[in-house]
Amino acid sequence: MIRVLLVDDQHLIRAGLRMLCDAQPDIEVVGEADNGRDAVALAGQLRPDVVVMDLRMPGVDGITATSRILADRPGTRVLVLTTFGDDDHLYPALTAGACGFLLKDAPPTDLLAGIRRAAGGDSPFSPEVLRRLVQRAVHARAGAPPRVDGLTTREQEVLDLVAEGLSNAEIADRLHIGITTVKTHVTSLMAKTGSPNRVRLALFARGV
Incomplete structure (x- = not known):
């Protein structure tokens, strides 16, 4: 509830x-x-x-x-x-x-x-x-977007779907994985990209 x-x-x-x-x-x-x-x-x-x-x-x-x-x-x-x-x-x-x-x-x-x-x-x-x-964000930022090394294939898939605006449940359904696993990947991606929240992570994924 x-x-x-x-x-x-x-x-x-x-x-x-x-x-x-x-x-x-x-x-x-x-x-x-x-x-x-x-x-x-x-x-x-x-x-x-x-x-x-x-x-x-x-x-x-x-x-x-x-x-x-x-x-x-x-x-x-x-x-x-x-x-x-x-x-x-x-x-x-x-x-x-x-x-x-x-x-x-x-x-x-x-x-x-x-x-x-x-x-x-x-x-x-x-x-x-x-x-x-x-x-x-596009207008405020100049230069190439930052790159992050060390992302797994699954993390990259999750990152791409976050950029599309999908929720954790929608990502889990799309990738056929558990929602807890999605949350773990999102938390890891935020740490690796230095994104303080999901919005910034989505912006990062879009290269802005």
Whole structure:
């Protein structure tokens, strides 16, 4: 069961998210907060697996709350769900430690998949956000991409599929291996490439 904390200053948004999550057999909403200060406190008390975090809230905002939650509980996965997909919100959220970034106009199925992927160690992003991340990295970086020696054939296969945006479960299905094995390969690839997270690993694989 995936334990979820919902954080949004709009009651109707939280109510809709709760109804969506409560209808799933593998997701349990353990709490709600309408501001960042309460979100930090509840994250410490309830120990959720995933925090679905809005960014613009009165008092303590979502970016500050994300940073504080992860300082106290680094294993918590914070998935941003926001109306604002611009760089002024995206990059501070990623710097604070958010594992993914979804827009509120995403289909409900994408949000549910994002929660599951976040809980499984993946980094879910709305397609337009991920495209912009790649484009920005392309423009910001000059010269040839770094090369890494010592990758096994299987690691290279996993790296190529990470670059395509596949989740761990999808990679496992594609390569006919266990999901735990995929996680092991991804962890090894991040270490070998110096990538702090899955997004950077995907960018590395794309040569940007």
